[in-house]
Amino acid sequence: MLHPEFFxxxxxxxxxxxxxxRAAIPDYTHIExxxxxxxxVNDDGWNLPPGSSFNSISASINNAGKVAFPVQIVPINxxxxxxxxxxxxxxxxxxxxxxxxxxxxxxxxDRVSINASGQVAYYTYDDGxxxxxxxxxxxxxxxxLVSTLPLTPTSFGGHVINVAGVIGYxxxxxxxxxxxxxxxxxxxxxxxxxNVEAGPYAYIYTPAMNAQRLIASKVSIGDFNHNExxxxxxxxxxxxxxxxxxxDGSSPYNRFDNGLAYNDAGQxxxxxxxQAGNVRAIYRFTPNGSSVDAVEIARVEASGTIRDIESFxxxxxxxGLVVFRARDANGQAIYAGDGTSLVRVIGKEDAVATDLGPxxxxxxxxxxxxxxxxxxxPAINDAGDIAFIAALHPDGDSQIEWGTxxxxxxxxxxxxxxxxxxxx
Numbered sequence: 026m027l028h029p030e031f032f033x034x035x036x037x038x039x040x041x042x043x044x045x046x047r048a049a050i051p052d053y054t055h056i057e058x059x060x061x062x063x064x065x066v067n068d069d070g071w072n073l074p075p076g077s078s079f080n081s082i083s084a085s086i087n088n089a090g091k092v093a094f095p096v097q098i099v100p101i102n103x104x105x106x107x108x109x110x111x112x113x114x115x116x117x118x119x120x121x122x123x124x125x126x127x128x129x130x131x132x133x134x135d136r137v138s139i140n141a142s143g144q145v146a147y148y149t150y151d152d153g154x155x156x157x158x159x160x161x162x163x164x165x166x167x168x169x170l171v172s173t174l175p176l177t178p179t180s181f182g183g184h185v186i187n188v189a190g191v192i193g194y195x196x197x198x199x200x201x202x203x204x205x206x207x208x209x210x211x212x213x214x215x216x217x218x219x220n221v222e223a224g225p226y227a228y229i230y231t232p233a234m235n236a237q238r239l240i241a242s243k244v245s246i247g248d249f250n251h252n253e254x255x256x257x258x259x260x261x262x263x264x265x266x267x268x269x270x271x272x273d274g275s276s277p278y279n280r281f282d283n284g285l286a287y288n289d290a291g292q293x294x295x296x297x298x299x300q301a302g303n304v305r306a307i308y309r310f311t312p313n314g315s316s317v318d319a320v321e322i323a324r325v326e327a328s329g330t331i332r333d334i335e336s337f338x339x340x341x342x343x344x345g346l347v348v349f350r351a352r353d354a355n356g357q358a359i360y361a362g363d364g365t366s367l368v369r370v371i372g373k374e375d376a377v378a379t380d381l382g383p384x385x386x387x388x389x390x391x392x393x394x395x396x397x398x399x400x401x402x403p404a405i406n407d408a409g410d411i412a413f414i415a416a417l418h419p420d421g422d423s424q425i426e427w428g429t430x431x432x433x434x435x436x437x438x439x440x441x442x443x444x445x446x447x448x449x
Contacts, residue, residue, distance in 0.1 A: 183231040
């Protein structure tokens with residue numbers, strides 16, 4: 026077991042003795058709409074079957090700029106009274122439903138994971154039971170069931186498909202949970218909690234997996250008050266990346282959020298609460314020999330740039346660039362940071378191009394502060410492109426509803442709007 030040197034985490038990326046990879050932050054000036062849903066009483070939406078809808082979902086993006094997201098209501102053959110659930114797949118505003126699941130399937134995971142080969146991992150369920158892990162393959166344009174035998178999970182969560190096609194996830198196992206991975210001819214349990222088998226883990230939270238088939242997760246050790254961030258190999262061996270102050274009195278971290286990001290370099294990004302000032306922050310942890318370097322990406326300051334960090338797991342690419350949901354002086358926003366610089370990607374009332382004309386990111390209701398503008402968590406690829414989901418209204422009229430759009434904020438300076446919309 027490796028005990029990290031926590032003290033680097035108290036300072037910014039330039040702190041003496043803290044080494045970490047840096048990634049230049051792009052200038053996000055190109056925002057491209059991929060699809061849009063809306064109530065039929067308003068309009069048909071765009072790039073989705075009319076009447077399709079989704080709620081509280083997250084999109085995923087790979088290094089080729091391919092985007093995938095779940096759609097919870099999809100009319101079958103245009104029949105609004107007969108609906109299924111679907112998976113949307115596409116890029117640069119060209120795409121559609123590539124997998125449609127009908128009754129008895131009536132539910133789909135609120136997030137999906139896409140790898141470099143265009144394989145997408147997701148799950149479906151029937152009336153809250155009969156969870157089935159699935160994989161869509163861009164090369165064959167088919168979605169197939171994934172056998173997890175000899176494991177028979179009752180539920181799935183935190184599923185990530187890596188470059189080798191291995192899917193890592195939190196598996197429901199009767200009254201408890203385990204961290205598991207399926208692929209390359211095997212399904213293995215990395216660890217289980219004490220409700221499954223006697224051991225140190227009181228609870229296992231939402232994990233993430235990288236290309237090395239290592240799964241990182243927040244875990245409660247012994248009881249719910251002692252928590253650590255660990256990375257687990259398939260044989261159960263682990264590396265400790267951070268611990269809370271209840272576990273180690275010298276730790277500057279009071280508590281960790283339940284979800285995190287994990288990249289192929291072995292770095293973890295997580296939202297947490299600091300002991301000093303009891304403020305929320307985003308940190309990136311990097312194994313460095315027998316220690317761990319901690320870099321602060323952002324922290325909440327009453328009169329600073331970040332006024333709040335929202336309770337959605339950050340996303341991080343293999344260059345260590347971290348994207349997360351926050352609030353600034355103007356309201357909800359998405360930020361990207363590398364420990365040296367912090368950039369506002371998109372936020373409340375920012376202008377975007379849509380199929381209906383110039384639009385704005387925001388709610389159309391009288392009190393937009395009472396409703397979230399963004400859905401789920403943003404996602405980032407190695408180029409720095411960011412997929413996000415946001416509510417829309419027309420430019421100049423916040424009382425008209427344009428539904429919800431799935432967008433990509435492009436990191437490329439020469440990006441073009443291939444969906445044909447003019448940039449506002």
